[in-house]
Amino acid sequence: MPETTDQPATNGQPATPPASGAGIRLENLTKTYPGNPTPAVEDVSMEIKAGETVIFVGPSGCGKSTTLKMINRLIEPTSGRIRIGDEDVTDMDPVKLRRKVGYAIQASGLFPHMTVAQNIALVPKMLGWSKSRTKNRVEEMLDLVGLDPGEFHDRYPRQLSGGQQQRVGVARALAADPPVLLMDEPFGAVDPITRDHLQDELIRLQHELHKTICFVTHDFDEAIKLGDRIAVLRERSHIAQFDTPEAILTNPADDFVSGFVGAGAALKRLNLTRVRDVGVVDFPTAGIAEPLESIFDRLRSGAHNELLLLDRNRRPYKWLRRSDLARARETLARAGTLVTDTVTRDATLRDALEAVLTDNAGRVAVTGRRGEYIGVVDMETLMNNVHELLEADRLEAVEHQHELQEQRARLTQREQEGLDEGGGSRA
Template sequence: MTAVESTTEARAAVSGAEIRLDGVTKTYRGQKTPAVDNISLTIPAGEIAMFVGPSGCGKTTTLKMINRLIEPTSGTISIGGEDIRAKKVDELRRTIGYVIQGGSLFPHMSVAKNIAIVPKLLGWNSDRIKARVDELLDLVGLDPSKYRGRYPRELSGGQQQRIGVARGLAADPPVILMDEPFGAVDPITRQRLQDELLSIQRELRKTIVCVTHDIDEAIKMGDRVLILQEGAHIAQYDTPEVVLSSPANEFAQDFVGAGSSLKRLSLARVSELDLRQPTTATVGENAAEVQQRAQANGDRSVIVLDRRNRPLGWPWVRQLKGATIVEPDEDLVNLDSRATLNDALDTMLVSGHGGAVVTGDRDSYLGIITFKTVTDFIEEMQREAEAETNGTATSLNGEHPSERISIAPTDEELESGNAP
């Protein structure tokens, strides 16, 4: 186990509850075939189950039956061993978080009031609600003092989705249902939100059921992946590793699509690799001392951290001017330790340093990942695959992965101006 794994993969106690569907069917009047036909499966407590499949396959209908937004025609759904029909509908829904595309915030309510809806319905006092709102804003990476009083129209799409997640967690429910939660944001924000949810899940260990159309998102996010065919017939329900390596039938194989070998990069996490530990500096620290420390370490750049060990920037040593270290004027893109190698490559390709800053719980700094580390790992994966198949593993373009990636400039090339 690497140092990163020991820091970031320590699992908290499970706070989720097992979900069991037994013979669940949904039939609408006037339709000959059921929308959901006799589906049975178990989602273990504390795991993320990704429901994926083509439009009309019944994945959202199945999701909504768990909190009785849609009532099953027949069959049984239990949460934590208790039949969901044993509770009144309103009582049930207050114990299940629900997050949908775009966050679905009430536009006339502030961020704090949006998050506080369910706790208020449960009769929490104002002090407890305020503390919970601030706790959740911090958890999803938003400064409570800046955001609690804002309104949805004052937030970006990604920020609105974060507030939606916070609202779903407000009453500390054991189960969270998510319906295409990241479908309305741009790809970069989507990756950040995915990583943030994985970080939150690492800390809270809820039982999360998430609907998506994106098989790559399902592979990245899920502890288990459910591939549904029309009528919510189960094509396959298994771990991402098994779904990619051993599709259960032709439909599952077609849905996973070509390039399953490349998709396996989504199974490898940044936490599996060793991170480099360059020179760091804290805001307010003496700049001259930081420069001396960096030069002694042979580093051309430093990672600037705040008082809570969160990375703020990655400036070159020559950019450290003035008596003290100040917060860099840049938009630093962090990479969560649970991010995939695909995400790492995407992030590093747009980085001016040929690497990426890696963070853990609550955005705490862990180190940096470099191109060489990733390409060495990919080459090792390729050697293992060749040993298994006794063939030659190639990319979709017939190129060796490292031959495509290693041409990226290093820190030294960028700094010296000799980058290709």
């Protein structure tokens, strides 16, 4: 993991390309606290591929956060080795190690006396980056997590919503361009809607950055949505199953894993498909600054009974129906229905389905990084995909049943052949 150094810029861009992920290998990692004979983490070995998002999920107290914190040695292992890339980091200076590993926690962990910019610039400054490079990096990071640098640069954490604080926390963790990002229940302290959007943001970031992410959660639905692979952990971080979300949903290793999967495995698979993978369609829109008569003409003559009114930043603002025309003769202020929920292209089909059902209108607006309108996804598209998933599960169950029947038939045949051979020898 080479330390990032100042490089001259070419055409306004850094000469050094962004660091991609590095593989992580845990070898017989154990943590025993003084005075406690039972290890908190015992003999954990795991290999995480470069650029992979791996989720640690398990019951409270199973050691998942302890295992995560041993990777950057916030908790020192009692025994075992940690390798990041080609480097054994078990014995290196832990402070230097932490500067090369991004770390994001629940409730963001921002320093309240520092501005947003100062929080994000913290590690680059420690690494000796120049003022100009650090300033550019802060603006780049804010843009990356969907926050306007001009608006948020000089704010303090107390002036941000919970979701904005978490975005800044992720920006700070990524500021020095580390190959590895550790995340300890980072979205656990925000409301469900904000949490969904933050999860979508992390998926989008990972598509762009290809970091190696280790993420701790107790929420199996979150694990399915975010993970390339999921490590289901028992007590002392013993690995019950380490596999892809789809493999765990369709073939849990034992009853313990089945308990985490819970009921409705087929519907949980909606977390494996993204809105970008299904049909996002265009929909009639109008800008809030357009003349009223122009908006009315579009409503009257259009094939749809409604249109989506966009604000000055092209963000979804209101659904405006033909029945609203009488109340909108002079102003749109009292007409239409405010858009209460949107989804991004990285949202799951489950997120989209929940948004559509909540809205009761059979569609939900799809937005980009800064909330700008992209299109809509409708109930028909979502239900078609649900039916395809359920049909695939039904066919898989039938195939599995046929395999079991064939296995039983082969076993019966072998038993019969054994009886026949035994009978022949007695004769």
